[in-house]
Amino acid sequence: MSDDAVGIPSIDELLESVVEWLRSEVVTGSDATIAYRGRVAAHVLDLVRREIADGAAITSRRDAILRDLMVADESELACGIRDGSIPIDAELLSSLRRLTDDRLRVDAPDQRRRGGDTEAAS
Amino acid sequence: MEIEADVLRNADAVGVPVPVLVGQFAIDDRQVLVSRHVAGDTVPRRIMRELDADSREVLIRDVGSAAAVLHTRCARPQRLDEVDLLTTYIERLHASGWSRPVLEAAATMLERTRPPAAEPAVVHGDLRLGNWIVEQGRLMAIVDWELARWGDPVADLAWMTLSPWRFGGPGEVGGLASIDTLFEAYREGGGVVPDSEVFSWHRAVGLFVWAVMCIGQCEAHRSGARRSHELAVIGRRVTENEMELIDWMKA
Numbered sequence: 001m002s003d004d005a006v007g008i009p010s011i012d013e014l015l016e017s018v019v020e021w022l023r024s025e026v027v028t029g030s031d032a033t034i035a036y037r038g039r040v041a042a043h044v045l046d047l048v049r050r051e052i053a054d055g056a057a058i059t060s061r062r063d064a065i066l067r068d069l070m071v072a073d074e075s076e077l078a079c080g081i082r083d084g085s086i087p088i089d090a091e092l093l094s095s096l097r098r099l100t101d102d103r104l105r106v107d108a109p110d111q112r113r114r115g116g117d118t119e120a121a122s
Numbered sequence: 123m124e125i126e127a128d129v130l131r132n133a134d135a136v137g138v139p140v141p142v143l144v145g146q147f148a149i150d151d152r153q154v155l156v157s158r159h160v161a162g163d164t165v166p167r168r169i170m171r172e173l174d175a176d177s178r179e180v181l182i183r184d185v186g187s188a189a190a191v192l193h194t195r196c197a198r199p200q201r202l203d204e205v206d207l208l209t210t211y212i213e214r215l216h217a218s219g220w221s222r223p224v225l226e227a228a229a230t231m232l233e234r235t236r237p238p239a240a241e242p243a244v245v246h247g248d249l250r251l252g253n254w255i256v257e258q259g260r261l262m263a264i265v266d267w268e269l270a271r272w273g274d275p276v277a278d279l280a281w282m283t284l285s286p287w288r289f290g291g292p293g294e295v296g297g298l299a300s301i302d303t304l305f306e307a308y309r310e311g312g313g314v315v316p317d318s319e320v321f322s323w324h325r326a327v328g329l330f331v332w333a334v335m336c337i338g339q340c341e342a343h344r345s346g347a348r349r350s351h352e353l354a355v356i357g358r359r360v361t362e363n364e365m366e367l368i369d370w371m372k373a
Contacts, residue, residue, distance in 0.1 A: 037352065044355045075221035082226045093372055096224050100364045107361040111285075 012049055019045045051106045058102045065095050074099075127155055128199035129244060129270045136195040138188055139263045141255075162257030164265070166289040169256045170297055177259040182299035183307040184261035185254065185282070190311025192264075193243040193275035202244065205271040208232055208327050211334045218337045224364035228330050231371050237320045243275040250287040251296030276316045279304065280324035284332060285366065286359075326370040333363035 009017070019042045026038030062074075069086070071077045080086035104112040124146075133140045141157030148154065163169055173181060212229045215222070246253075247269025255263040281287075283294050283301060291297020295304045305315045316324070340357025342348045 040352045040355065044351055047355065047358060073221075074223055077223040078221040078226045081223055081230065084230075088227050088230060088371070092227065093368060096227060097365075097368050097372075100224055100361060100368060103361040104365060107358040111362045111365065 011052060015045050015049050015052075019049075047106060050109065054102075054105055058105065061102055062099055065099055069095055124153060125199060125201050126267045126270065127153075129196075129202060129267050130155070130157075132197045132199055132244070133192060133264075133267075135197075136191055138192045138196060139184075139261055140267075141263050141265060160255045160263045160265075162255040162262045164252060164255055166251045166287075166296070169251065169254075170289060170291050173259050173298070178293065178298040179303050181254075181256060181259055181261060182293070182295050182303050185249075185295070186304045186307025186313075187311040188261060188264060189246075189249060189275075189278055190308045190313035192246065193278070194312045196244040198244060198272055202270065202272050204242065205273050207273065207277055207331055208236070211327075211331045214338065215334045218334070218341060220337050220360075222333075222360065222364065224367055225330065225333055225360075227371060228326065228364075228367040232323070232327055232330060235323060237323055239274045240276050240314060240316065242272055245271050245273045245275055245278050247271055247278070248281070249278045250282045250284075251289065251298065252287065254296075274324070275313070276320060276324045277327065279308065279316070280321060281328045281331075283325060284328050285362070286332065322370065322373070326367060329363045329366050329370070333360045333367075336360050336363070 022038045022042040022045070027035050027042065029035050029038070066073060066077065069077060069092070071080060071086075077086065081088065081092075086092060101112065127143060127146055130140050130143050134142055141160050143155060143157050145156035146153065147156075169181075170178075208229075212233075215225055215229065246264060246267060248266055249264065253264060253266040254261055255265060282296055282304075288294070288297035293299040294301045301321075309315050336356045336359045339353045340355075343350055343353035343357075
């Protein structure tokens, strides 16, 4: 990722500041519904921060995997699997695992750490 | 909703713990069911917190027994449709417009390896921690019957073992106890316990269904039907199901 174009504080620092406020004041508030929604909102922003940090590397790894499978994008891959032109074999499953493992870095890093037989993807 | 009332009545008649219906009316075109009050709690983390290891087993045994009664004795209401879960959710995936290679592979593999269906039964459809009213560690009632259908009862058992319904607890069933505990009570209650390969197929269908439900909830937000950041981010929960589906396909 390139350096932040605009300056200090960085995008990540700005998002982090909101997350901290959500967790310190909203999540601990007395209204249970707002507290819950605040917790989810903090989770959303943390996810966004992970995607900003890792998104470029993940995208370039994904594109390399898709190139190896000789498809232009995930939509083409999905269609090929659906119509049977791309066989579901060990090679495909290994590629799918690497794609999914990278998605988990952003979407659910806790599960990624828990996952027993998740291969190291990098 | 009227079908839900029929299911509730039939389930109550054979001793499945359910809220007892006392009335039914319509407001405009919305059906409202009124039941007798059931004391207890449904909030998963609170229930988990209040139970020690022994009482967790007791609760899951209650659930296994109740499921066995539902699946072996509850009469099919006339209007209760037969639903094939896998076919229904493959159609929903394709209607969603989402391109997910893992879900496509899972759909193909699930269709290819479909085991013979068990004797069809009234299936609750969402029989998981969160839909159990629990009081003093015992199952008082099973609620939320709107997904009830006529179909393969193994689906109900598999569904309650999915990761999202463990709420961080160690047990395979609702985070509370092992599948063996569930199966033992289910067998004692007259239910037919599936073999492990059949069970893991149904569990994989459950993962697939939950993934497609996550897509549906996210789309409720994206389409504008119900704008909410909670619904939006559920779309990102598809991934964790995909990883478990890959594990199933590799096995």
